[in-house]
Amino acid sequence: MTFSDATSTRQGSAAQAMLAAMVILGISDNAVPLMAEQIGIWQFYLMRTAIALPLVWVMARAGSGGIKPVRIGAVVLRGMLLAVAMVFYFSAVALMPMAQALAGLFTSPILIVLISVLFLRHRIGLVRISAVTFGFLGVLFVLQPDPYEFDWLILLPVAGGCFMLLALWQQV
Template structure:
């Protein structure tokens, strides 16, 4: 591997780590704002509102505002609908669960992506990945401990639905990405979200002290920066290289949970999280291996 290529991958990895730190910080801010009286509608609205100027500036500084023109407006509307639904569950999981447990459920995204890819896209899925899916859900059972109430079942369902919709968004973006740039997609999602959330926000508006307002605004800014860093990471390194960096989120979630909320992961989470992580990493490994095999086949002369 050339030094230039190595530098690009290293940049991608650094951006992904930074992005995960930002998103973990955003989750902590969501939980802080909820404790201080802000509701779900408020946090979602401010998350999207303050991301719009950030994304607009980023696109203007890069490919230019002309790149925002789209011929697939309907696809962006669908992505927004799926994204907002997923945001409800994602933010809800952060509110209902300790940060480490909410983060652990996010690690099931590769599992759901495999299921959805097989069911919706008819992607071939061998026994290796199906085995990893089964192992991953066993890890979820270890974390939840059904019958022992290690984690409330309703909260666990919300956490799993959050991961399901993140996987659905990933599949949607895979389809949109065939014709649309990442910056264009992020911009339209942010912009289309604001009016919808604004209507809901009107009926949920509350007065807050200056600190709470600052937390709500910071939620949007930090989340927007994290989203841009995620997008930037994909420009420098392949998915298979950067996805393992996502598991650093558990470190941040544990740290914030301890420092801000005096909460540590449960014993069942320490047991189940490595199982879920191993499952996700194996799925990523299999996808990388299959992609290499297909590339080699395509390059073989007839």
């Protein structure tokens, strides 16, 4: 197998894994508003974790990686940050239209780029500037902020996006 064959195989596997993850997320995200009437958000999150842990174990046994953390402190911190982000997000999904909740959550990539430029002094090109600009415009289009009818509820998914930012930033 040549280098390009190995690369294309990894890219294909990554694309399949991403597609599977998005299908699973789509199903679970759409289930939240239905379940919010019957169970609490902590129960949903616990149920989601109980389903995910055996799947992670099976994937690790199948050769998709190990489950033993190399740096336990970093794993715990990232897990806690992601858990807080998801609590904010799932709370938002239970209380507002999913499009608004997702738009608020997707502020994290915009914030990552802005913080990287402003505080870490990273240079970004025109393509990334365009992506951030269009992403921000998309968030504004979906959220449709009106200063006269501001609802503090919209800050739930944005808080989730901020904690997601911290979790992703901690990974670097």
